[in-house]
Amino acid sequence: MHMDAFVPLLDKGRCPSPSRSTLALMELLQNENAGLDEAGKLIRLDPILTAKIIKLANSPFYRPIRPIIDLDEALMRIGLQVVVRMALGLTLISSAHASIPGFDWHAYWSKSLLRAIAMQALAKTIGNWPAGEVFTFGLLSEIGSLMMVCSEPEKSAAFNASALSYSQQYSLDKEFFGFSRHALTATLMRQWHFPETMILAIENHPTTVQKNIERLDNQDTDRLEILADILETGRSISEWAITSSDRSLEHLQEKIRSWWINTPSLSTMLDQILTEWAEVADIFELSQNIPGQEKLESVRNALLNLRIHHDSPNHNTLLLVDDQASDRALLQRTLEPAGYHTLQASSADEAFTLIYKNAPRIILLDWVMPEINGLDLCRRLRREFGHRLYIVILTAHYNQSYAVEALEAGANDYLSKPIDRNTLLAKLAVAQQIVAFIATLESNCEQLIHQNNSLQSMAMKDALTGLANRRGADEFLQQYWPNTFHHQNILSCIMIDIDQ
Incomplete structure (x- = not known):
């Protein structure tokens, strides 16, 4: 079916649709001379929407200096564009839903709200996009999949609930509907007068990104790229929190490496989700239980554990990564009498688990391992943890080209086997000094951030x-x-x- 023929059918079926007052608000938004007075008159026609807008203005999203009890003041606080799109989201969520086997309406909107809060937190940190606009955009960024489910439940309920890759989703969508869920979302957003840059971000995927970028000037290109990355990250967070697929976790790790390394953005985002969910979910009449709460809390606690270790690191703790137990035991017998505490990992997964749990700052890493070689693991560690780790690569082969290759992969040093005890201990003494210096810099930066925040608060x-x-x-x-x-x-x- 062609998209132009499909969209009109949505209003005739059992799909959620905007209320009359919301449609009038969206039309009002197209008037350049429209003001908050006209918007207020339309919103007051719906007492429930009025109450929710005022409640939203008092939510953690906007943190007013004093409580807001008047709709006009709430509209000034939130802004006309965000109010209109928030009203759209509220009416779509509150629409009566028919029961569809295999599809959980509540889970869909909870996942959408989780994605929206995550995207808003990132927008606050990254800048270039108003956080309120990004929230409403994230809330409705998967609306096409909902419309497919409610319009053709016998076709879409089964595969919509499965954890599929983007290409698998696209192929199934094209087979059953003739177009993708993202294309449908983009079409609906155009119908609802969303900004073109947001629509291009929805359409954005590897085959169209360059085409979309060429349609914009330099400033809009930057905003499109930022918004597309925020959207992908929000999708990854919500999918990972709710599902247990390896693909979602791998995608999330890629986004973490791309966006949050050496910044507090991930921790800030998780804190915002966990602390603000209950109040925001109440506005949207969703459950107070956060989707994937245990996963989100475990990652936040791991980050907190890392920060605690960074504030008072134990530089005598080393992580030995080698698939050969005998080699690890030999290193342990060398290091522990010298006062070092050793942790041992036989694979990359074990290494990451121990780093997140115990935060060792010095890693002794064998070059040759079965699943992933030492150089590739070194690169992953650098992407994941930046330069706070001191990595020494060990190998039975030594020549200058091997040493250069190890250093180019991100290693701080290189040792050949059999390892001389005195050389190893001398290099580790240098490693301890460097790690202690980096930890001091990190602590000073944290103190400066807290002092600046305190000074800004005191100034007001x-x-x-x-x-x-x-x-x-x-x-x-x-x-x-x-x-x-x-x-x-x-x-x-x-x-x-x-x-x-």
Whole structure:
């Protein structure tokens, strides 16, 4: 079936659809002269939507200086574009759903909300996109799959619930419908007047990325690439948290290496999901239970464990990675009498598990292993943990070209077997000094971040009362005065001199 023939059928079937007031809001958004007053009149026609918009303005997403109880103020706080698209998401979620065997409506929207919160957290960290707009975009970025399920349940319910690769999804979609779920999502977003850059991000995949980029100027190209990466990362997080497929975990690890290494972005995102889920889920009438909560908490705790170890690292702990137990035992007998505590791994998976759990900073890595050679594992460790690890590669073969190859793979040093005890201990003494220096730099950076945050907070509040000071008032007026002046609303100001 052609897309143009399929889309009109959605309104006639059992698929969720925007309410009349939401459709009117979307049309209003196309008017360049539209203001918040007109939007407020339309939203007030739906008391439930009005209450949810006010609740959203008071949510952790916006963190108002004081509670917001008025719709007009909520609209100014959130912004017209975000309000309209949020209203679209709220009405689609609250639409009556027919029961479809093999498809869980609640799980679908919970996964969508998880993806949206993750994408919003990344947008806050990365910049270049308003976080509120990215949230609504993430919430509806898989709406095409929902529409396929509800329109043709006998065709789509089975494969929609399976963990399939992108190419497998695309092939099945084309076979059953003649177009992909992402193409349908893009078509619906155009119908709902989403920005073109968001639509291109939905359409974006290896075969179309260059074609889409060529349609934009340099600034929009940068925004498209950033949004496409945020979208992929959000999809990876939500898929990994809910499913147990190896593909989702592998994809997530690739995104972590690409985006979050040596930054607090991943930890911040997980904290935001875990701390804000309950309040946000309540607005969307979803369960208070976070999808994949145990997985999310385990990763957050692992990161916290890493940070604790980084703040007070034990430089005497070494990780020995070698598939030969006899070689590991020989190194252990050499190192432990010298005061080192050794951890042992026979594979790459064991090595990563021990690093996340115990945070050793010095790794002795054998070049030759069955599943993955030492050089490839060294590259993975560098991508995953940056330069905080000190890696020494061990091999039975030595010449200058081997040493150069090891260093180019990211190793800090290179030793040939049989290993001379005195040489090994001398090199490890140097490694300890370097690791201690890096740990000191990391600790200083953390302290600077906390000090800057404290100073920014102190600059906005009175030290005695904790109330906003003149600088805080100026920031408040800078935010609210233009909207108040434009919409001719009332703005009251009370000044109290507590020294009198």
